[in-house]
Amino acid sequence: MASSQLPEITCTEQAQLEELYAAFDAAHMKPLWTEIGGLMPTTPQPDSVPMLWRWSSLLPLAERAGELVPVGRGGERRAIALVNPGLSGAPYATPTLWAAIQYLGPREEAPAHRHTQSAFRFVVEGEGVWTNVEGDPVAMQRGDLLLTPGMHFHEHHNTTDHAMAWIDGLDIPLVRTIDAGFFEFGPDELATKETPEVSRNERLWGHPGLTPVGAPTPKASPLMAYRWEHTDAALGAQLELEREGRPGVVEPGHAVVRFTNPATAGDCLTTMRCEMHRLRAGTSTALTRTAGSSVWQIFEGAGVVTVGDARYEVGTGDLFCVPSWAGLAFDTDAGLDAFRFSDDPVVEALGLARTAHEDRS
Amino acid sequence: MASSQLPEITCTEQAQLEELYAAFDAAHMKPLWTEIGGLMPTTPQPDSVPMLWRWSSLLPLAERAGELVPVGRGGERRAIALVNPGLSGAPYATPTLWAAIQYLGPREEAPAHRHTQSAFRFVVEGEGVWTNVEGDPVAMQRGDLLLTPGMHFHEHHNTTDHAMAWIDGLDIPLVRTIDAGFFEFGPDELATKETPEVSRNERLWGHPGLTPVGAPTPKASPLMAYRWEHTDAALGAQLELEREGRPGVVEPGHAVVRFTNPATAGDCLTTMRCEMHRLRAGTSTALTRTAGSSVWQIFEGAGVVTVGDARYEVGTGDLFCVPSWAGLAFDTDAGLDAFRFSDDPVVEALGLARTAHEDRS
Amino acid sequence: MASSQLPEITCTEQAQLEELYAAFDAAHMKPLWTEIGGLMPTTPQPDSVPMLWRWSSLLPLAERAGELVPVGRGGERRAIALVNPGLSGAPYATPTLWAAIQYLGPREEAPAHRHTQSAFRFVVEGEGVWTNVEGDPVAMQRGDLLLTPGMHFHEHHNTTDHAMAWIDGLDIPLVRTIDAGFFEFGPDELATKETPEVSRNERLWGHPGLTPVGAPTPKASPLMAYRWEHTDAALGAQLELEREGRPGVVEPGHAVVRFTNPATAGDCLTTMRCEMHRLRAGTSTALTRTAGSSVWQIFEGAGVVTVGDARYEVGTGDLFCVPSWAGLAFDTDAGLDAFRFSDDPVVEALGLARTAHEDRS
Amino acid sequence: MASSQLPEITCTEQAQLEELYAAFDAAHMKPLWTEIGGLMPTTPQPDSVPMLWRWSSLLPLAERAGELVPVGRGGERRAIALVNPGLSGAPYATPTLWAAIQYLGPREEAPAHRHTQSAFRFVVEGEGVWTNVEGDPVAMQRGDLLLTPGMHFHEHHNTTDHAMAWIDGLDIPLVRTIDAGFFEFGPDELATKETPEVSRNERLWGHPGLTPVGAPTPKASPLMAYRWEHTDAALGAQLELEREGRPGVVEPGHAVVRFTNPATAGDCLTTMRCEMHRLRAGTSTALTRTAGSSVWQIFEGAGVVTVGDARYEVGTGDLFCVPSWAGLAFDTDAGLDAFRFSDDPVVEALGLARTAHEDRS
Structure with missing residues (x-):
């Protein structure tokens, strides 16, 4: 139990406890009750920092x-x-x-x-x-x-x-x-x-919705190059559709494409998710918390990013990391494109995915 | 049992049997032993014909x-x-x-x-x-x-x-x-x-390996248009790769792409498989038998197709069907492109897929 | 279009139409517009009957x-x-x-x-x-x-x-x-x-939640005997739980177990679903319609079953079939156990499952 | 590059390198080339020990x-x-x-x-x-x-x-x-x-091959108690089948059951695999290496277990851990039962599973 809740104990009791803990040490054991807050926090308490x-x-x-x-x-x-x-x-x-x-x-x-x-x-x-x-x-x-x-x-x-x-x-x-x-x-x-x-894997697998029947069946993604031309077009289309009043973006002014394995429709890599985000000029995103961590690189444009308690002005090439459950938000006057990779596929495969959104307005 | 194996029976026995069969009829019953050859043939005996x-x-x-x-x-x-x-x-x-x-x-x-x-x-x-x-x-x-x-x-x-x-x-x-x-x-x-x-579904889903994160999650294929430009390029690439000595074609001179659902990587429709085939000029394919049926349309070019005992000279627009387990082979001097659709996803979902190839050379 | 909607046509037009339909016949073609009601009914119109x-x-x-x-x-x-x-x-x-x-x-x-x-x-x-x-x-x-x-x-x-x-x-x-x-x-x-x-397959696979690691991996169900002792206990437990106010039954007084493949948790057979139903004495079920067909056998007890417009008094051993979308309901004073098998796995694999319930009270 | 392969460098060069490395430190960067052996070893080099x-x-x-x-x-x-x-x-x-x-x-x-x-x-x-x-x-x-x-x-x-x-x-x-x-x-x-x-979850889900149709559909295993009576019977059956010359054991004298989720047929927990092993008296197992780690507890019996370079005489209740890729083998005169849990589901979900067996005879 938490020490704050312990009844007062006598010197003898204290000595007995110390003896017990020493015996634990000697036996390569460690009690849960003194450690539980660090081992099993109420919400994630990452060692990593923004x-x-x-x-x-x-x-x-x-x-x-x-x-x-x-x-x-x-x-x-x-x-x-x-x-x-x-x-x-x-x-x-x-x-x-x-x-x-x-x-x-x-x-x-x-x-x-x-x-x-x-x-x-x-x-x-x-x-x-x-x-x-x-x-x-x-x-x-x-x-x-x-x-x-x-x-x-x-x-x-x-x-x-x-x-x-x-x-x-x-x-x-x-x-x-x-x-x-x-x-x-x-x-x-x-x-x-x-x-x-153009690589051979693109020649076989780089056509939308088309599977080459004669190609060897891969376990990992058989498509190994995702070209900017396509990514750019896909992001542009989402923002256009938004302007036309159609679904497509993940939130107002915020388009996202995920790079996926065309042979499984799953993530492009088993252990890492890769995405490109595009924020329209003048966009402020919601604040999002996600179980699991990510790294971002600004590809083009500029803006301000909030990660937990930190706040960065970012431009092309700048990289930052987002520890688990740290609040993440973007504000951009000029608009920006940002590449993101994360351990989401791991968190999801283990049944541990959790996300929260907060309105900042 | 097969009648050939029945011992000779007496007139009385014959009358008794006839009485039994009439009783079956009256009770809405039918014996297996007189029907089994039609119900459970050694290999498929389709009613449909080439x-x-x-x-x-x-x-x-x-x-x-x-x-x-x-x-x-x-x-x-x-x-x-x-x-x-x-x-x-x-x-x-x-x-x-x-x-x-x-x-x-x-x-x-x-x-x-x-x-x-x-x-x-x-x-x-x-x-x-x-x-x-x-x-x-x-x-x-x-x-x-x-x-x-x-x-x-x-x-x-x-x-x-x-x-x-x-x-x-x-x-x-x-x-x-x-x-x-x-x-x-x-x-x-x-x-x-x-x-x-360009349709909205293509604008969201028609980019190779790119999944729109904000789009509604569909049960059926969210991509509903597969354009000839991409199909043509994908088939051409397979034959080029073959010329370069690389894998890609299903058999010499024979390229195939399957139209797939980019959200699942499965067939574009739950009950029908759609494919485009391209045969290089001078190609003769193996003879293939498949459990399940298909319909083909020649899209371009000309050739001779063998379906079971039938043999057709075919050109642009001509359609033919392939009953289950009928041998299918193509011979083409000029080369041809052909669209195929089939019930393969059904046969596969039910665990009944079977294919055989025969060399015709 | 439906003939009722056709404008009146002249004798000449009628003759031209007849000539066209004869040409269709000769060319092995048949128009949709005269057949669509039979081919694509508003709701299933089975040939099979209760x-x-x-x-x-x-x-x-x-x-x-x-x-x-x-x-x-x-x-x-x-x-x-x-x-x-x-x-x-x-x-x-x-x-x-x-x-x-x-x-x-x-x-x-x-x-x-x-x-x-x-x-x-x-x-x-x-x-x-x-x-x-x-x-x-x-x-x-x-x-x-x-x-x-x-x-x-x-x-x-x-x-x-x-x-x-x-x-x-x-x-x-x-x-x-x-x-x-x-x-x-x-x-x-x-x-x-x-x-x-006890068969060898039961000795390997007939233990709840236990998978034999060294056994050959099967494609079909490796468990091939489902014993009454277990089925009876499972049904009894559901009705007991209902009496205790706990979830378990599919509707009041109606317990169901499905026979499943322990290596996949799916249906015991790829093409047929098998279930045992138990109705507590005094139970009247809802009326249920399902896309796809089934056959039932009363195992024990007695009752009245409604199938579409038919109504049967049934007892041990009696079999009846339920055509697609026919309303099905049971009423039993004494209670009954009934075995059901159906093509549900096929209907579900093809994305065609549909069910409706109607209150009969 | 490995330092052993570096050409001799001058004092000036050495100073420049030191300056560079200091600049890396200041910029929160670390070069791969000095770390790669620890980060990406040829085979797993766990910190944990037997x-x-x-x-x-x-x-x-x-x-x-x-x-x-x-x-x-x-x-x-x-x-x-x-x-x-x-x-x-x-x-x-x-x-x-x-x-x-x-x-x-x-x-x-x-x-x-x-x-x-x-x-x-x-x-x-x-x-x-x-x-x-x-x-x-x-x-x-x-x-x-x-x-x-x-x-x-x-x-x-x-x-x-x-x-x-x-x-x-x-x-x-x-x-x-x-x-x-x-x-x-x-x-x-x-x-x-x-x-x-008997718990309610067992009453619903603890029947071999039987799924309760009316029970809520769980994400995690709905069966939460695996009783010794069943585990014991399943292990005994495998060794009996071995005596009869039938498949069942994973290797001579070695029976294994895995505790699985009856609603998915997968592991009983998303992140941990649980198994019970039984070794017949007189059994010496192969030496096995597995990517990923495990903990074992002897449930009954006694023997000698080899873990990497360690060798333990073990009896009822004793626990030991097996670091990744450490060779594991058992020798038992009396026979033993041992419970094992591991991170295998994680390693498998991430596409990182690898196993090697060595004959010790």
Whole structure:
């Protein structure tokens, strides 16, 4: 019971209790009654905290790493992770999500490997890198979402004379927690140096509502590139429909598309949800709380975002994280597009999803 | 037991048996042992037969109906069904599938109704008609597949000065067999006379791998128009991939896309599968037998099709049906595109799917 | 359009129409507008009719067949089907369901076969027969439901000196309609003559909520015997809970259990639902209409059943069928138990389920 | 890149790197290349370690807590958790599983609460406590597994003059990691003091293969008590079948039943798998590695268990944990029964399941 409710106890009783607790320690035991508030809080009490990382800070440091640190076997990737200050120094943006800026210099290559962790790349600016997924070269361009489902060999190569940076999202913390990570090196040589505009997986799976009957049946998403052209059109259509008085948006001025696996209609990755949000100029969203955590990157435009008690002015490239159950709201005069990824599929698969909306007006 | 195995019986025994069988009749009973071969054949013995309907015969008759028969409330649609000669005069192409040519004259309208039967339209030629599905106007153009899921109000209007014909596919026979048909008239006036190029359902759902988060969650396919532009590109890509030595086609020279529900990744309709097939010039397919029946329409090109013991030279617009377990094969010098619809989702849902392939070389 | 709405037409027009309809016939076509009322009725208009078969009529005829007709290879089973008078002489109880009384004399054997049709046996009285399903001997006793999922070899043998009769239910009409029936003979000799009290499938799967981890994963229900002891207890508990003011019954005085596949929690057979109903003494049920058809057998007790316009006094062993959308209601002074099987899983899988309840008070 | 592969660097370069790393720190960033081995190991490298807790140590300490610490609002339960020494003092048996001994003295009550965490109780010895789950009193007896699905109010009361101890399993660490825990107090007064032998949920759902049609449709398992009588019979049957040369066991001499949700056929809890294992006398199992962690309690019998590099002689009541990918094997002369719970449903839902077997002979 809570100590506040304990009747006063005598010195003898106190000594007996201390002896008991020492015996617990020695036996590798710990009582629930002294810990329950921390273990089972009334509402989520995350260790992670709201945090903002500015693109204007990240990019120069990534460039500097490009000058000083080679890419190659062992370190594998020139990726620099976002560190949530609440998580004891672990390189995690949230307890389940790893987010990083990755940087590939002119003509550089990152060697092949594969792992049970799921990954994606999102491109806030630039182009010129191809990521080969199981030997299928996938161009990376502004606004694109590119997937690397678990246990798919992948390697990157920059075919241009300029560097390119993008963000990576992985489920490293979650997989680390449940100790389900396996990792393998691939060949040191690139599987292919082809640079097609359209990848093979897109040619098979990138047609709306059309399933290729002869294609191998995949367990993970067979579509591994979601192009900005389509995302932009889909978001634009939702706001147009809203103007016409038709359903489509999630709330006034707020369009959302989710990136999904066309072979299952589920999330594009088993452990991470990816979405693009578009806020019309002049929009203020409701305040939303969600069980589970997310990371956002502003893709275009600007605005003010509220995360729990924090309030950030954000613009293109800026990243921030939203701890579980922290209130989240946007206000934007100019309008903005923002990429979001989260552990929603995990929370939902475990039957733990919960959301609350608050009107701020 | 089979009569061949019966021991010889006496006149008395014969009389007793006849008396028993008469008693069965009177009691509304029928023995299995005299019927089992017909009820439970070793392999399917369909009543329906292979049959060809030439577009060059269908279209003039539909045009003549356009001159003589008005469209309106009661008759509802100027649709003329294909009749399989094996099915005792029922207007069914196969025991589960209804197929018809529908014809709408210049400026004509077909009034709104809805029914539990699922329906689609496929356009082999022409344009100028909009089908309004729950008030959402959907343009009908060459090569397009347009859905009307069960219990969606729908009406058609021709906005041009020329007539248009297309084919309708419905699950009327199946729904009739299980007596699950419900039908309602809608308003006599058109819900809308708008003629947008792109329907609202396409604007929300017609983007590859992108799910609109704010859209109402449908039970049936929320995407109700599959445009030829996408179908053509998807088929072309499969054959290109084959040329590059990559997987994609179902067999050499044979590309197939299935029209699917983007909200579930399942078939576009609960009771009918729709597919487009493309055969490269010079292709001869394997002979395939499938439990369940289908109807095909040649969309473009020409070839020879074998269905059971029948062999047809087919060209654009020609329709034929494939009874259950009839061997089906194509040979084409020029190449061809063909639309197929079938009761595969029914056969699969009931655990009765079976397929066999035979090499014809 | 309906003829009542046609404007008056001239003799010339009439002749032209007749010429057109003759051309349709010649081209194997049939217009929708003259047929739509039959094809797409406002509510289901089944050909099948309500029908009662009394056990007191069925059993003596089955016994007489036992004297006159041997069981053996070819005829396979001494089963006599219930014939619905509305179905043109086909040996079908409803358009989707086949029901029969099967009779096995003392020491008789019915040889092994298998087929894609799903089957069950329900025992209204008697014992002494074992049905071997894939070599697993399953005792048949009063009140038991025994399954034979599709493509499982099965054979029956009577190990006693008295005859036994029971009812068989199969999806023969449905499988016939979609032409998906395949049939194979098994060995002429019995696979086993063992007569255990409990079958192997029950020993593995017949424990509530317990899944055997090492057992082969089945596609069909791995539990193939549902014993009266459990069914009776489950029904009794529901009525007790009702008396205690707790949820459990489907309506006042009306308990129902559904026989389900413990490996999927779905229906025990893919194409047929099986249930046992118990009505407390003095119960009058609501009138219920359901899309799809069913067959019932009174297991114990007596009452009056209303099916559409028919009204039957029924007692132990009596069978009746319920066509689609016919109103069904029970009134019982003494209380009764009734076994029901239906095509509900088919109707539900196809998205066509619909039910209506009417208060009769 | 791995430091071993780095070319020698100059003092200047070293200084520049240190400056870069300091800048990373200041910007809340951390490079992947120095961390990748820990973040993404080749095979799981759990922090948790194999650990044994002897019942003979746990029980006296629980009894002593019974003397010194009252049960009541605030502390909620007299439960003492097992602490894995590898997890930095957190009261977790593994990174995802919380396990505790709970102790309730004569006539004591533990007040009602509910939480999103899923819970179960397993009774290694004793009886006399009822756990009321949503007001349904569930007797707790030797060998029984009792569920408390997430957000079900529950309370315990001991109706006897003797104390009772059992083990609790919860997903506290997992829910804490993803910050999805919500907790509510219930009324201070017991919902019921009834002590029925059979709970209402068992009366509705505890019949093999029988689904109560009128019962409310649950999201979590509607069956919340799995009785030893059934578990024992199911395990015995598997070993009997093995003796008869029939399938059933998972490996020679090793029977396993999984506790499942009869409404879905899935695991009894969304986040935890529960199983009972029985090893025949003289059995040595294969060595098995599994991605994900588990906790075991010996229920009866004795043997030697190998977990990674540890080797324990175990008997009734002893508990041990198995970290991810640690090799697990049993050797028993006398035979034993063991209860296991694990995070398998989580690992499987996330697509991360992996198992390896090694022959030890």
